[in-house]
Amino acid sequence: MxxxxxxxxxxxxxxxxxxxxxxxxxxxxxxxxxxxxxxxxxxxxxxxxxxxxxxxxxxxxxxxxxxxxxxxxxxxxxxxxxxxDQPKIRPKRPERTAAPGGRGRGPNLAELAHRVNFDVSSRQLDRTLLRCSEYPNQIVRHPEIL
Structure with a gap:
């Protein structure tokens, strides 16, 4: 066209x-x-x-x-x-491997633990709660669960 x-x-x-x-x-x-x-x-x-x-x-x-x-x-x-009439040849984009972030499902706790340099086992991670509103960049252990 x-x-x-x-x-x-x-x-x-x-x-x-x-x-x-x-x-x-x-x-x-x-x-x-x-x-x-x-x-x-x-x-x-x-x-x-x-x-x-x-x-x-x-x-x-x-x-x-x-x-x-x-x-x-x-x-x-x-x-x-x-x-x-000849279509333009456009360079190919590199393919994306994965989406850069989630869509409102909360932070990935394993990724967050890695970011704040914690060695946390999956068992400890299950008992760890994150209070995003109070401590957005920290993992906070909830005392009642431990």
Missing amino acids: VKLVRFLMKLSNESVQIELKNGTVVQGTITGVDVAMNTHLKTIKLIPKGRSPVSLDQMSVRGNNIRYYILPDSLNLDTLLVDL
């Missing part, structure tokens, strides 16, 4: 006529088009609807204000559209 913006980005140094949604006509030479279809032009003749023309050296037109582009008849569309 060919994206219009990708095609317009290739129109640098082409003289075009752009009609805006408010009826204004802009004639000029494209210096660049960005991904939001904002079009940058030079040597412009701006013709507001119902007013006299104004000449400008340079101008940018916001993409969402453009109704349509009028391209010159001499423009060879086939050469501009040739490589737009």
